Amino acid sequence: MMNANGNEEIVNDYGEMKRPPIVRIESRISTGFERTPISGNGLSEPLHPAIAPIVEEIFHPEIDDQGPKRAVLANTRLTSSIGLLIFLELFVIGITIPVVGQLFTLHAIIGFMLIPPLLFKLVSTGYRFFRYYSGAPRYKAAGPPHTLLRVAAPLLVLSTVALMASGVVLMVIGPTASAMNTWKGIHQASFVVWFALTAMHVVSYLPRAVYQMGGEIRLPAIGSFQFSSVRLKGREARLIVVLIAIIFGIVVVSLGYGSIAPWVHLFQTGRLIKVH
Numbered sequence: 001m002m003n004a005n006g007n008e009e010i011v012n013d014y015g016e017m018k019r020p021p022i023v024r025i026e027s028r029i030s031t032g033f034e035r036t037p038i039s040g041n042g043l044s045e046p047l048h049p050a051i052a053p054i055v056e057e058i059f060h061p062e063i064d065d066q067g068p069k070r071a072v073l074a075n076t077r078l079t080s081s082i083g084l085l086i087f088l089e090l091f092v093i094g095i096t097i098p099v100v101g102q103l104f105t106l107h108a109i110i111g112f113m114l115i116p117p118l119l120f121k122l123v124s125t126g127y128r129f130f131r132y133y134s135g136a137p138r139y140k141a142a143g144p145p146h147t148l149l150r151v152a153a154p155l156l157v158l159s160t161v162a163l164m165a166s167g168v169v170l171m172v173i174g175p176t177a178s179a180m181n182t183w184k185g186i187h188q189a190s191f192v193v194w195f196a197l198t199a200m201h202v203v204s205y206l207p208r209a210v211y212q213m214g215g216e217i218r219l220p221a222i223g224s225f226q227f228s229s230v231r232l233k234g235r236e237a238r239l240i241v242v243l244i245a246i247i248f249g250i251v252v253v254s255l256g257y258g259s260i261a262p263w264v265h266l267f268q269t270g271r272l273i274k275v276h
Helices: 052-059 070-099 104-133 137-142 147-173 180-216 235-259 261-269
Strands: none
Touching: 070 104, 070 137, 070 180, 070 235, 104 137, 104 147, 104 235, 104 261, 147 180, 147 235, 180 235, 235 261
């Protein structure tokens, strides 16, 4: 069978590409999309054995020595799609932080919209976690993330929950509550921890997420940038899940929008008001 690039793919009885024995490790080092040999036609030195598995995990998630596991790749595609949605929303929130007093309404709206995608991503990654540690053959064959990312994952989850929960509590109790300063401190402290862990997470997974999402929505190559050419069943269902996360986010905004006014008033006038 020929792939989108005109190269022959060897496919087994389950419709899975077979991978020949690894002779040279390949990576999409420069672009995150283009497969470039590390040695031979590419860089003069092969990857150090200590980092080679990390490169394989990040840039070649759909391939392993036993062939790609399409159920695992479907989970990766869903997680990547939701992850990119979260990344875009976090980017907007990051813009508001230095001038949160002037952009608090936008800050709060995107914060509300983040809640459903974050929950969806926890479910998606939690499913893969459960399948791997319950011994599902395909998930075991795909392997776990790099050790450092595995260690950081529980801390990332906890800091994310603390950050979002404290933000919601602040919006619910308002700036006049006696416990406001306590929850504000929790929100700020959890943000510091969360930001450091999220930065590491984004650096590790963003190239893979873009590569897989490009394949999911079937983007053509952009110059020398090539997205995944693997076609998976269930694409529409996964994209609908992302759409549902966005719709649920809008619903959360509509439910919480009224709690924004006291905070905006405080930032604009420096005076507290109570809204009944």
